[in-house]
Amino acid sequence: MVQQQRDRRRGNKFSFGISVLLLGALILLQACGSQGGNAADDKEQGGGVPTVLNYGYIGVNELNLPRAAEGWGLHKGIIQAELKKHGITEIKLSGFPNGPDLNESLISGRLDIGSLGDTPAILARSSGAKTRLITQASTDNIGYLIGKKDLKSLKELEGKTIAIQKGSFMHRYVVGLFKKEGITEYKLIHMLRPDGEAALARGEVDAMTNNGVYALKLIEEGFSHLDDATKHPELYGSNATVVSEEYLKKFPDFPKVWNEARLKALEDLKKHPEEYYQFIADIQKTTPELAKKTAPIEAIKDQPFTDSGVELLEGTKNFLVEEKLAENDFDINAWILK
Numbered sequence: 181m182v183q184q185q186r187d188r189r190r191g192n193k194f195s196f197g198i199s200v201l202l203l204g205a206l207i208l209l210q211a212c213g214s215q216g217g218n219a220a221d222d223k224e225q226g227g228g229v230p231t232v233l234n235y236g237y238i239g240v241n242e243l244n245l246p247r248a249a250e251g252w253g254l255h256k257g258i259i260q261a262e263l264k265k266h267g268i269t270e271i272k273l274s275g276f277p278n279g280p281d282l283n284e285s286l287i288s289g290r291l292d293i294g295s296l297g298d299t300p301a302i303l304a305r306s307s308g309a310k311t312r313l314i315t316q317a318s319t320d321n322i323g324y325l326i327g328k329k330d331l332k333s334l335k336e337l338e339g340k341t342i343a344i345q346k347g348s349f350m351h352r353y354v355v356g357l358f359k360k361e362g363i364t365e366y367k368l369i370h371m372l373r374p375d376g377e378a379a380l381a382r383g384e385v386d387a388m389t390n391n392g393v394y395a396l397k398l399i400e401e402g403f404s405h406l407d408d409a410t411k412h413p414e415l416y417g418s419n420a421t422v423v424s425e426e427y428l429k430k431f432p433d434f435p436k437v438w439n440e441a442r443l444k445a446l447e448d449l450k451k452h453p454e455e456y457y458q459f460i461a462d463i464q465k466t467t468p469e470l471a472k473k474t475a476p477i478e479a480i481k482d483q484p485f486t487d488s489g490v491e492l493l494e495g496t497k498n499f500l501v502e503e504k505l506a507e508n509d510f511d512i513n514a515w516i517l518k
Contacts, residue, residue: 253445262441321417323353324395327404340386343376349417350389
């Protein structure tokens with residue numbers, strides 16, 4: 181029985197790395213030079229900068245747009261206008277439910293650039309994904325742990341089942357939280373947000389990780405607010421914008437061009453805060469008031485990297501390596517492309 185408990189704990193501890201192992205086969209596609217839809221783009225330019233940029237982001241929504249400065253810039257046409265100066269005439273946008281799914285498309289060559297959480301970006305890089313980090317647009321993404329309505333404390337989750345999005349920053353948050361709290365017996369199961377919310381409502385799971393507007397809605401509905409990362413700043417998540425090394429070979433100046441376009445978008449949205457919050461509310465199907473609480477403009481960084489942000493990345497990477505959730509260690513600073 182003791183050995184079975186140890187095996188179960190070990191399974192919980194290392195389940196986070198399963199999705200990373202699945203990336204290995206996809207990385208072989210890179211070695212074979214697979215570029216998905218980009219080959220035709222190269223021909224349009226005669227082998228120079230591709231005319232089409234394939235951009236992925238987290239958050240499937242009816243507007244087919246990301247949030248923050250990138251989303252605003254694309255919504256207003258600011259980013260398109262800036263990239264057009266450099267030969268990019270079309271931006272193909274793809275929304276993904278989570279980071280691991282975006283990583284698969286980036287590794288296989290279907291995407292050139294992706295904006296996602298730091299944890300899945302780090303996990304992909306640790307498994308050998310050929311990406312470079314060009315922007316850390318925010319550094320205070322808050323994970324929430326929401327429980328069934330009758331739960332009152334974290335300790336009640338000992339031996340319970342928690343729905344998580346495997347490989348996300350919220351997964352890293354809950355693993356780190358349980359380690360801090362000394363909770364060793366638990367079961368993590370992968371569910372995307374809508375499925376996790378439904379399972380929680382039916383009592384099929386005891387708790388789930390969530391974030392932003394969606395977490396606040398559950399709390400308003402009476403589900404238990406067991407914890408959130410504001411109590412553990414070292415467990416904050418951050419946003420990571422990564423570009424494939426293959427794309428950078430075609431457009432070495434892309435990081436500078438992208439970050440300058442993003443900054444113009446940020447400067448514009450600061451001039452139109454009410455319109456911006458309505459834009460976020462439309463994406464998330466919520467109210468501007470809730471958008472102000474969960475996506476404040478002041479949380480968007482006006483520079484690609486900060487010392488505190490890189491320190492957070494380093495801490496997250498070290499945690500994932502120490503817990504054997506990341507496949508291999510690597511140098512964060514060597515990954516960053518400024």
